[in-house]
Amino acid sequence: MKVSYNSILTKQHYQKHTKSEGFANFLPNTPNINSISQVTIPKNDFVSSSSIDSLYQAKFTSQEGYGYSVDAKGFMGADFNKAAGLPQDFKIHKSTLDAIVLHNQKHPNSINFSMETKKDNQLFGEDSFANIDLADTIKQYYKIFDQISAGVISKGKEFYSNEDLAKMPKGYFSKDKKMDHFEYLMGRMTSDELDGLTDRSNEKVTHIFRTAQDAEDAHKLWDDLSDINVEVNGNFLDFSPEVMTTEHTIPYMWVSSAGYDFKPDMSVYDNEQGYTKEQIFVAFLKNEQGLVLQGGTTRITDEARNVYRDTLILTKQDRSEIGIPKAYYDEILSGKKDLKDILARILKLRNLELKKDHTLEGLASKIMDVLKEFDERTKVSLKPIK
Incomplete structure (x- = not known):
């Protein structure tokens, strides 16, 4: 049975929101990465x-x-x-x-x-x-x-x-959440280490969404980052x-x-x-x-x-190689992973060129400006996990 792992959102928050100026809109006729290698899962036939x-x-x-x-x-x-x-x-x-x-x-x-x-x-x-x-x-x-x-x-x-x-909070982003399927697809874990479970023992909440607008912006940011092969850890909350x-x-x-x-x-x-x-x-x-x-x-x-x-x-x-994530949001934000390299890879895999009057450096800079503004608005001070 072929299986795709394309999101860690619950169904309630998995729905795509209408995009006005997402990152992928800078690229010509760009297919959404999440539409690649989808598999239909049976809706019933549960043993009970x-x-x-x-x-x-x-x-x-x-x-x-x-x-x-x-x-x-x-x-x-x-x-x-x-x-x-x-x-x-x-x-x-x-x-x-x-x-x-x-x-x-x-x-x-x-x-x-x-x-x-x-x-x-x-x-x-x-x-x-x-x-x-x-x-x-x-x-x-x-x-x-x-x-x-x-x-x-x-x-x-x-x-x-x-x-x-x-x-x-209406939701949060985090880092150091170890979901083994993402870690394996990214080449950070060997097949011998796989067990299908998620380790959250060292997870740190990095951003908290206090308002409905923060959560809406986070939704859009999550979608846009997914379009450029960047994974986000976190969840949207309802209390x-x-x-x-x-x-x-x-x-x-x-x-x-x-x-x-x-x-x-x-x-x-x-x-x-x-x-x-x-x-x-x-x-x-x-x-x-x-x-x-x-x-x-x-x-x-x-x-x-x-x-x-x-x-x-x-x-x-x-x-397809185009559907393999290459970095986490916090790694892009911290500079641990080069956003320009990730964008160049997407262009090459899709055999695309940037829109007229756009440069790779300019696109990376514009995306980073968006990330930094959101970071400043929603970030929390990190404390050591006991």
């Missing part, structure tokens, strides 16, 4: 049965709750908080962890949709994990949440209002009151209509006095799709790893 649910729960749960203590109301104990790097008084419900496990079992993640089985040639609803370290996954997400919520979520404040939710309910989900790419969105029970966090910090954190997990991350004792099965690795090797071989 109570027996699979029971088997999966038996494999990963224990009486204590994934090996940690659980109080009488179902909240994880201090031992889990310590392992997950959460504040001592943090109250995350076991049902939230259950939802992460089930979501990663049932939706076609980068492992599952590349696997083949006797049922419909796809491992939808089967188990590709040998072990899931939930404490480590939560720890990585909380580090990112702690960065994006600074200035809104404060120590000692127990409840938050709709006005507080409105102050939460509206609706997201605080169980019923409201944030669709995960192509499978939203199949009912496999990450859907934790939000009612366990309800409080008449307002929204709790835990509830806002779980809303963040919903925005991030609750995907299991690489780290700790999390492992996928040897079979899943081998099939995923072989699939990605074929993907790289089959994909």
Whole structure:
């Protein structure tokens, strides 16, 4: 099965916006890179049965709750908080962890949709994990949440209002997020290192979008950078009151209509006095799709790893060179990667010339001016990741 990895946006934010003066408009008749090597993914044929649910729960749960203590109301104990790097008084419900496990079992993640089985040639609803370290996954997400919520979520404040939710970021850009398919396509990782999981343990939030206009500009910038083979790490966020309910989900790419969105029970966090910090954190997990991350004792099965690795090797071989990303946004911004070289490469691969009265240096300079203006407007001061 041939697979393309062309975006890390959720479906909600994957939609292309109308461009007025994107970077690609400086090039004549330029096809959008994201239209190259697309593959249609089946919309259904998922395996769903109570027996699979029971088997999966038996494999990963224990009486204590994934090996940690659980109080009488179902909240994880201090031992889990310590392992997950959460504040001592943090109250995350076991049902939230259950939802992460089930979501990663049932939706076609980068492992599952590349696997083949006797049922419909796809491992939808089967188990590709040998072990899931939930404490480590939560720890990585909380580090990112702690960065994006600074200035809104404060120590000692127990409840938050709709006005507080409105102050939460509309999105962010980041660096040092290791998605192995991008790393492999860029030649920064060998096939032996592939496991289909993402490492976010050292991820640093570099830009925060405080306003709707910032988010709209970020959308356009993301699209334009994609057109010139530059990848962006980050996400767009929704902390509206609706997201605080169980019923409201944030669709995960192509499978939203199949009912496999990450859907934790939000009612366990309800409080008449307002929204709790835990509830806002779980809303963040919903925005991030609750995907299991690489780290700790999390492992996928040897079979899943081998099939995923072989699939990605074929993907790289089959994909046109024009569809291979060459740098990340932060590398262009810092000067680590030369934007002029990337633009020259695109022109050569497409057998194109610059529009009349344009030079390569001039185009690179104009793009950098746009990047620097956005950087100055939305950048955050970086602190060491603990």
